Amino acid sequence: MNDDSTSRLVAGIRAWIRDAPAGAQLPSTRQLVAEYAASPVTVQKALRRLAAEGLLETRPGVGTFVRTVRPSRGPDFGWQSAALRTPRSVIPRIAGPLQTAPPGAQALHAGYPGPDLLPERLVRAALGRAARGAAATSRPPSAGLQELRAWFAAELATSTRQDLAPVTANDVVIAPGSQSALSSIFRALVAPGQALLVESPTYWGAIQAAHQAGVEPVPVPVASDGTGPDPEELDRSFRETGARAFYAQPNYANPTGAQWSLARAEEILDVVRAHGAFVVDDDWAHDFGIDTDPRPLAALDDGGHVVYLRSLTKSMSPSIRVAAVIARGPARDRILADRAAESMYVSGLLQQAALDVVSDPGWRTHLRRLREQLRDRRGLLVDSLRAHAPELQLDLVPPGGLHLWCRLPDGTDVDRLVRDCANEGVWISSGDEWFPAEPSGPHLRLTFIGPDPAGYPDAVRTIARMLAAQGS
């Protein structure tokens, strides 16, 4: 293939074919020899190559023609699997909570609050203003807009214990959503192949991000009563695995809804410090407190042990992919370097719009109204479960967050239940996706953020009916 004259000839004839009608006869070998000043052997070689590619067909004794029909071979990409080798990690199917339910279905699986729970007016106005401002056509710094970083830092600083040094804007790195932030945090903090301790069950996106980052998620069980992980279990896991990082959601954990007590948070931090380790405090539901306020773990530490993550995507709008990582010391530098290598910077337009929304007095008003909406919806779903599906065990009415976590009777075929309910127009999530290893039992996660809360009683009756059908 490094024969230059053949290549030149192939390229020339290719160009000719491109412009020729299908079925056209090629110039004779003699003409091609003359035209390209090439030997007959070279001409034949070039024609064979083009014929092998399906561009030409030779009719013996007649001549060579541009193929009349497009080669009929179907796509065969089998060679790719050899080139690609075994995947780096299990390739996830599209996760349940990201699936789009058909119109009219009851979306108890939804991962993102619907428009009626978003500050829609504020978001549209802020995006409109940003579209007219400098952010629409300029590039922000890699770490993010200074003012937005200062806002995230101030939010955390207000709840930080008085005897501790509060974080500053310099400790903040803006990321395009918390999923991207998790990937960067795990890559930055954990060496490839090393263990990352995670609650079990825990957020499925974190499990995916860990696999993608090439680190091994090691489950630490959490109690079903909402008290969080047992510090002794955590200590044992650190010792056994040599892990230097623990990923957790101390406030309204996804999926259990647990909020750690202050005492428990201090205990966990003590264990983390004793192992010279990091704890990733994923404060995903910071804006979704119902009965309590969130208590960031990062507010209890200034020794650089807590890497804090907060996103605005769920509370503001799915279109505003803006999150903040807050970390100190070399950890922060490594996270920023990873973000810069991964995406260089986050759209300044989205950052400006986010800053605009949180700076508006209407943001606080929205959050207060949201709290009442979530309280009502949670109550409606809990009441529906208690009235119509007592066999779904609810260990905890979560003090915040967007969902309930229910244990199903032992032996339930959860995948079948999910399918059967979807056929009846009720979309629910199998709890299996939240377990880094074996599930502790059959569970459902039911969110109360879909478009039709009035339909909860009917939806729960459907679940109960499909569950009963498995027993019969």
Next chain:
Amino acid sequence: MNDDSTSRLVAGIRAWIRDAPAGAQLPSTRQLVAEYAASPVTVQKALRRLAAEGLLETRPGVGTFVRTVRPSRGPDFGWQSAALRTPRSVIPRIAGPLQTAPPGAQALHAGYPGPDLLPERLVRAALGRAARGAAATSRPPSAGLQELRAWFAAELATSTRQDLAPVTANDVVIAPGSQSALSSIFRALVAPGQALLVESPTYWGAIQAAHQAGVEPVPVPVASDGTGPDPEELDRSFRETGARAFYAQPNYANPTGAQWSLARAEEILDVVRAHGAFVVDDDWAHDFGIDTDPRPLAALDDGGHVVYLRSLTKSMSPSIRVAAVIARGPARDRILADRAAESMYVSGLLQQAALDVVSDPGWRTHLRRLREQLRDRRGLLVDSLRAHAPELQLDLVPPGGLHLWCRLPDGTDVDRLVRDCANEGVWISSGDEWFPAEPSGPHLRLTFIGPDPAGYPDAVRTIARMLAAQGS
């Protein structure tokens, strides 16, 4: 720390300290023993731990007090480096082309076209419309908006050879910018630690993305005359390394400006096919043709060998972080899975705005005007170099793209030259950043997209003066 009663005591006293004024005296050990039903040993242990944290101070013979001053220790995050271990890859400093020049400086290092080269009116109008539409508050599919994917597919299909099956919207994955896309492509196509062939010199962002993805970039030299990589060298590199992927910029390469001829493109593809490999066709400058039109490599293959990448960020606006990866077969599935794990989805608002801009007749008008602007600026910078800095060797006036690539006299201290020029208000980029291994010589990359083309002659005179100063 697994002594539960100590932890309980520590947590209790911590809470007490939080509410107590600085300098307050703690209850006596005896009182604490009684209050917490704990042994005196446990109480002492708890007090020692809190004292070690700097929360308490003990005055012998007097009692224990809440510390009056915040602990004076400066931040000491030294423990982090032990926990973090050696970085996964060299941590890049903020790359030269991303640095922000002070106002008034001549930005010949700029990586992004300034507002006068952007379709600013179209962008603002499209963002404004998107802010009012459904995209502002909804979540698009992981692969991207169907219509936008169809547009990217159609763009490539129009230049695809007639005898080949054109790509469709299903082959397209939307990513938040080409840097994110590169990371995903490398992670998806190349196993960790394996080789990825790259042109040398090549785009520095691709080198960073390769390191971040944990793959080893292996340089394949390119000719300085603009003909691209030598197929024989490429063939040899594939054989020697066992690589199954080659990253290249066949049109207006960054930094050399080279555009492969059609014959060269076919030769390269033949080598790639012979090794059952992928070639990543980074068509970064698709909208920046000046003397020629871009010829995507992907337009010459339907066998799944070419993974195509095109971004709109540079030609539309830095705030519209939207790029497309076009691939077929399992490669496409793996890239989509990586994108979903990395960021779940790309802001629908930005996708809708991008679609709106490219659907506007003004987009084509803008691209035609841009071509003339780039031609003028390129001419001005080339003329300035020839007139005022003949010692900067320009092997190729690039037929497209945003920059010139100049070789400096052997022995030039490029870093010093960059610093000296910056001190004089002229920002330039050292060519070293574009080399995956040793630079082939001292180079500068000079872009012609900054805000002040009229200042090119003066800027080039400054470079010549600083260069001359090194010789003296």
